Amino acid sequence: MDQRDVVIIGAGGVGCAVARELSRYQLRITVLEKECDVAGGISGRNSAVVHAGFNNAPGSLMAKLCVEGNRGFEGLCRQLDVPYRKTGKLLVAFDEQDMEALGAILRQGEENGCEGLRLVDREELKRLAPGIEGIGGMYSPQTAVFDPFAYCIALAENALANGVDFRFGSKVVGIERGGGFLVTTAGGDRFACRLLINCAGLSSGRISQMAGGPPYRIYPCRGEYFILDRIADQLLPMPVYPAPRKGIGGLGVHLTPTSAGNILIGPSAEYISQSDDLSCTRPVMEGLFDQAKAILPALSRKHIIGSYAGIRPKLAPPEEGGYRDFVIREEEDCPGLINLIGIESPGLTASMPIARMVREIAGEALPLQEKEDFIAERTAPIRFRDLTEDAQAALIREDPEYGEIICRCQKVTKREIRNAIENPFGARSISAIKYRAWATTGRCNGGYCLTRIVDMLVKEYGMKPEEISYRSPGSELFAGEVK
Numbered sequence: 001m002d003q004r005d006v007v008i009i010g011a012g013g014v015g016c017a018v019a020r021e022l023s024r025y026q027l028r029i030t031v032l033e034k035e036c037d038v039a040g041g042i043s044g045r046n047s048a049v050v051h052a053g054f055n056n057a058p059g060s061l062m063a064k065l066c067v068e069g070n071r072g073f074e075g076l077c078r079q080l081d082v083p084y085r086k087t088g089k090l091l092v093a094f095d096e097q098d099m100e101a102l103g104a105i106l107r108q109g110e111e112n113g114c115e116g117l118r119l120v121d122r123e124e125l126k127r128l129a130p131g132i133e134g135i136g137g138m139y140s141p142q143t144a145v146f147d148p149f150a151y152c153i154a155l156a157e158n159a160l161a162n163g164v165d166f167r168f169g170s171k172v173v174g175i176e177r178g179g180g181f182l183v184t185t186a187g188g189d190r191f192a193c194r195l196l197i198n199c200a201g202l203s204s205g206r207i208s209q210m211a212g213g214p215p216y217r218i219y220p221c222r223g224e225y226f227i228l229d230r231i232a233d234q235l236l237p238m239p240v241y242p243a244p245r246k247g248i249g250g251l252g253v254h255l256t257p258t259s260a261g262n263i264l265i266g267p268s269a270e271y272i273s274q275s276d277d278l279s280c281t282r283p284v285m286e287g288l289f290d291q292a293k294a295i296l297p298a299l300s301r302k303h304i305i306g307s308y309a310g311i312r313p314k315l316a317p318p319e320e321g322g323y324r325d326f327v328i329r330e331e332e333d334c335p336g337l338i339n340l341i342g343i344e345s346p347g348l349t350a351s352m353p354i355a356r357m358v359r360e361i362a363g364e365a366l367p368l369q370e371k372e373d374f375i376a377e378r379t380a381p382i383r384f385r386d387l388t389e390d391a392q393a394a395l396i397r398e399d400p401e402y403g404e405i406i407c408r409c410q411k412v413t414k415r416e417i418r419n420a421i422e423n424p425f426g427a428r429s430i431s432a433i434k435y436r437a438w439a440t441t442g443r444c445n446g447g448y449c450l451t452r453i454v455d456m457l458v459k460e461y462g463m464k465p466e467e468i469s470y471r472s473p474g475s476e477l478f479a480g481e482v483k
């Protein structure tokens with residue numbers, strides 16, 4: 001049995017941010033994650049927008065932490081070498097009623113502390129985003145887009161460099177109380193800890209109950225998306241959302257350019273019964289495309305290259321709809337259990353302020369002694385395609401593997417795939433390689449590069465084909481040889 005000061009359950013954006021923040025102090029910290037890599041939950045399935053904070057109720061934790069998160073996000077991404085682009089954002093009005101709604105949103109945003117919000121007329125709308133339809137809108141200059149996979153990976157790598165112990169493939173199945181907590185994983189590992197931090201996203205209600213805390217009910221609410229080709233440069237300079245209408249608690253179907261230049265359409269908002277049902281369904285997807293085309297008429301179905309769904313961990317039941325505030329607290333009846341419940345949007349934007357709030361709570365239970373050798377910076381591996389031709393040529397001279405393209409759609413080289421395979425966590429799934437090197441994410445969906453990556457894993461890293469999974473055990477690519 002391992003004795004730890006802190007166990008964090010969940011390596012999504014929130015768990016990784018908490019781990020990184022607490023790694024500033026002399027604490028023995030373990031992160032337990034059931035998947036085989038970071039960002040296997042909600043943090044890898046969202047709109048990837050750094051929200052400004054005008055959508056959330058004034059006085060709520062959501063509003064406060066989002067505005068604070070937005071202000072610090074660019075600096076954090078610079079420190080951790082994560083793709084980030086301050087694009088600004090438009091909310092579009094289609095009629096006068098929408099314009100009135102936007103006036104109210106603007107006042108709410110100003111009350112929350114958002115900077116630079118302004119209403120725009122049709123002319124300015126067209127100047128900011130030429131292809132967009134509408135009679136006017138609201139412009140938010142502080143909104144940005146980022147890469148949520150790179151964000152989680154960077155936080156976790158930085159926490160690892162500062163001594164945090166990450167255990168992947170470690171599903172928490174039992175928690176006993178008594179002078180702290182004794183946490184058991186499905187593999188039979190046991191960890192004793194003084195503080196237990198529940199960052200389990202959609203499973204956070206169950207984990208709270210397991211630890212002897214309140215039985216929070218989480219209502220899963222699915223959002224489906226289309227992924228479009230890398231056409232944002234030509235069609236969509238910034239995220240464009242419709243003016244908000246009362247609904248079950250999403251921001252409406254929007255169009256978002258990603259940090260890699262693709263366009264996302266979505267998400268829908270639909271309460272579902274199974275928190276692991278990530279299906280993309282035909283009627284919803286049809287509706288998505290039509291709504292997106294009303295905002296950006298130049299869209300064509302030929303641009304679609306993929307789809308995915310993410311699930312909101314809502315505290316608001318379907319009959320209530322809308323948003324309930326984040327719950328972030330040490331449970332009075334269960335000292336030592338810090339619960340983070342209902343962390344839906346804008347949870348990634350707010351993740352670092354959430355982590356600082358957890359640190360404040362933790363500091364009341366544990367002595368927090370700062371490390372003198374805390375490493376604040378982390379460097380991402382080289383992205384060949386972002387370099388100038390001269391820099392590319394120099395790299396190829398230094399290492400010929402930079403001269404061999406493995407993913408043609410995204411121009412990813414063999415050396416970059418190797419760097420991804422040799423990641424500090426030893427994550428060896430296709431998705432682990434995909435989110436680090438960005439291979440398989442192009443128009444051919446891995447048609448060209450997947451076999452080459454498999455070849456490397458088998459011939460150069462000694463894996464059997466049957467051992468290679470897409471994400472986690474259960475998603476193996478090969479059943480066996482046929483000849």
Ligand SMILES: Cc1cc2nc3c(=O)[nH]c(=O)nc-3n(C[C@H](O)[C@H](O)[C@H](O)COP(=O)(O)OP(=O)(O)OC[C@H]3O[C@@H](n4cnc5c(N)ncnc54)[C@H](O)[C@@H]3O)c2cc1C
Pocket residue numbers: 009010011012013014015016032033034035038039040041042043044045046047048049050051170171172173199200201202203222223267310311312313343344345346347348349350
């Ligand atoms: C459709 C959609 C769009 C969104 N858009 C945005 C946006 O644009 N901007 C923004 O800021 N936010 C957005 N969000 C919200 C944001 O994605 C979430 O708030 C955030 O990712 C939550 O992170 P998390 O770490 O709490 O949860 P998760 O990322 O789900 O992490 C929880 C982790 O716990 C693990 N876990 C669960 N049970 C166990 C167990 N028993 N043992 C061990 N591990 C366990 C899971 O595998 C998972 O990895 C969006 C969310 C959705 C659904």
